[in-house]
Amino acid sequence: MKKHGRVCGSRCLGPMTFLQEVKGQRVTICQGGHLASRDASYNMHGLVFISRPVKVKEKISVYIEGASSDGALHVGFTNHRPNANLIPPTALPHLIETPGYCVVPIPAELCQPGAYITFWLNHAKYALIQGTGGKTYYMNAKRLVKLNEPLYVFLDLFGSTSAVRLLGSRKGDRTSCPDPDTRRLSREEPPSQTSVAPSCFSQQVSTQEPDQTKHMQTTTKEDLKKIPRSSMEEMDVTSLLREFQRNLSPSEFHVVVCWKRLLKSAIDALSNSNFSWTKTPHIEFVDEVAFDCGGPRREFFRLLMMEVQGSLGIFEGNPGHLFFTYDQSALQQCKYEQAGKLVAWSIIHGGPGLKALDPCLYQLMCGQEVQLMEFDWHLIPDTDVQGKVQKILSCRTSAHLHTIQKELGDWICECGFPGIYGPKISIQDIPVVYSYIVRHYIYLRVSNMISQFTAGLNAYGRLWDMVKANWIDFLPIFINMNEPISRASFRALFQINWNTEGTKKRQEEEETIYYWELVLKMIEEKKTELRFEELLTFITATDEIPALGFPQKPSINFYKPEGRGCRLPYASTCMMGLFLPRGVKSQAELNTMLLRAVRDSVGFGKA
Structure with a gap:
């Protein structure tokens, strides 16, 4: 064996x-x-x-x-x-x-x-x-x-x-x-x-x-x-997306991006007459000197998904539990469709998905039957609706039910449950009433907004249709699975570019990697402010492992420390390479250097 x-x-x-x-x-x-x-x-x-x-x-x-x-x-x-x-x-x-x-x-x-x-x-x-x-x-x-x-x-x-x-x-x-x-x-x-x-x-x-x-x-x-x-x-989601990408062209579409107007830059790119879904976006950040070999593109789509969630005005709610806003003006301006197109653009070209929808909402969007009787009412963004459903859920007696009918009956009817006035209604039906209200508020009420958003996702290759047909596999793309990066999975990402075995440089590199491993252990045990997601962003310009994986394996490389001063570790997001000094003397020293490098870094190329 x-x-x-x-x-x-x-x-x-x-x-x-x-x-x-x-x-x-x-x-x-x-x-x-x-x-x-x-x-x-x-x-x-x-x-x-x-x-x-x-x-x-x-x-x-x-x-x-x-x-x-x-x-x-x-x-x-x-x-x-x-x-x-x-x-x-x-x-x-x-x-x-x-x-x-x-x-x-x-x-x-x-x-x-x-x-x-x-x-x-x-x-x-x-x-x-x-x-x-x-x-x-x-x-x-x-x-x-x-x-x-x-x-x-x-x-x-x-x-x-x-x-x-x-x-x-x-x-x-x-x-x-x-x-x-x-x-x-x-x-x-x-x-x-x-x-x-x-x-x-x-x-x-x-x-x-x-x-x-x-x-x-x-x-x-x-x-x-x-x-x-x-x-x-x-096929898993990786295979599905790779199959979906078969029609992409090797030609590029240049996108000039202003840091302070990143969302507008993306929307302008979509409306450009030369825009093509199949062309690879070549990102040029204003005031940045870096050739896009993948790093700027990964950073662009990562930041763009954050902007779509928070700056378009079409989502509301807590992180990881976003719902669509009911905004007729935004609907008329096709903002929901814009969001769908931006998400599709990111997914198609190897960027992250939205990763923020409420799981119940996502399943309803995919045509699944969802039991909403135990939905957490605290997640409802509207405090007025929160108060109403809290009052409904506190109904314990027939007298309470009569009060609910009198004070909230018409509102419950508007939410799609006219049976609240039925002769056979009882307090045993309260969970059913609650589930109808939740379904109405998070899904049916904003159905036109959702339709426009999914139409945007379908703008290229009927992407949303594929998502619906394989909704379980696409869960990590549209909802936050809250799965942190582990030390084992982080270590497995990298290849180490060693010098020749037996040389002094190799000996110093092995010392550095020993302390690198100890720093990773500190991160795992939360004994440092560093996080694996921060390090990954510093090295690759993305805070998660893409669904399609990285185009090549990220690497750890080495440099000779300066005689005077202290040159911090640096990274090239395009080549996805981390550069560490040879001959590090302690884990505390390397941890401090990495923390400074990560927190002080800006832009692309070499930080």
Whole structure:
């Protein structure tokens, strides 16, 4: 076996078996760690873990070998390393109440004997489950696991499911190390499992089906939902955008940008007769001497998305929970369409998305059914509306309801619920009334504004139609996932341009990198004012890793420190290179130098 631990090459995802050392009391693992079976005389103690952390979008496949006609299975994801001393009898309810665990109940209809099940976690923190025939379910795992930490997988064989075979995993064109029995079963796999679903441009979410087993009712309030996938199901957002960019031209469109009027500069560029969606924007900042090799463009689109959120006057609300304003004047001036076009322009050319819409609003815009009974009324921007819904939610008696009808009845009718005056209305209907008001305020009331905004997004290549058809994958583009950059993911971005091994320069460079690693550890532990996002902006002109990735790997380079004075570290945002002095003497020294360099830097090229 090679040093990377993969028996079939570096492109392999690595071996995948069930973990022998950590399993439920009634579980037996055999056949090289690929078959897990539970003593059928017991309904519990059937937890098993996969032997290694998995990657985001790595699709794990299993085969149900032992089950009655009504099988039962849970799969889950966690950031906690498997521990033999912490194995509960069942995943539900024990692990669902433990922070850091996402437990996904598999619908009984997918757990039939001889069934194939594939499951994975995507970049939008949605757990997706696919069964024989292509039926796909999903559940939001946003608050339960972190993508920037190791991701472990477990299965719970309970009830009538007594044996599961681990077939392996796949991510794009990469697979885990093959197993002979896995290959045999793959050849026997029914055609319906591998066939492509019919093309469609909507992904309607149905409510939970009534014939599912009782264990489905014990899951979280965000229940597993069924979703018909589009013909592009195998593609993640990166693949979708790359496919979308195939028609882009290598020719450039020059954009002169004034720092103080960046938004106006962008709008003027869109209205320029020479503007073309397919031409690469070449950004020229006034009073900046820098050739745009990517850095100025990344900085331009990053700042532009901030301007769209705060300066156009079409959004209101808290950061990460923006809603559309109801502004007839802005609608007449086509400001919502302008915003849509600017966002599309950024996304198409590798810039960030809006990353600020309220998640409920985004799902409604994508045609999804959203349960709004538990919507946080504090997020509503209008204080008058806040006061009204707070009064409605405080309704506890029939007398309170009569007061609501008298004082707010007409307003509730205007929000689309005339049933407030119905003879059968009761205090049990208050959550429904509240959900109608929220839907009206955040979505229906501003439907014309939303239509104009999405028309702007559709201005090139029907981008919004693609977003709607793949709305889960595009979640990180339009809402703030609040996923900070980790030390591991930050370190993995860079290549180090060393001098020849054995030289004095190389020795000094190794000293510098040692203290660089210690500074990164300080950032991770919040022992310095520096943040990974600040460093990334300093080096690349963007505060996040783009959906399409960087055009090349950012680099760490070195320079000889000056004999007198102190030359601070500097960066070239175009080449995405950080330059550090050789022979740094301490982490405190490097931390101070980096902090000064980052906080004092302006402009492009070399800071």
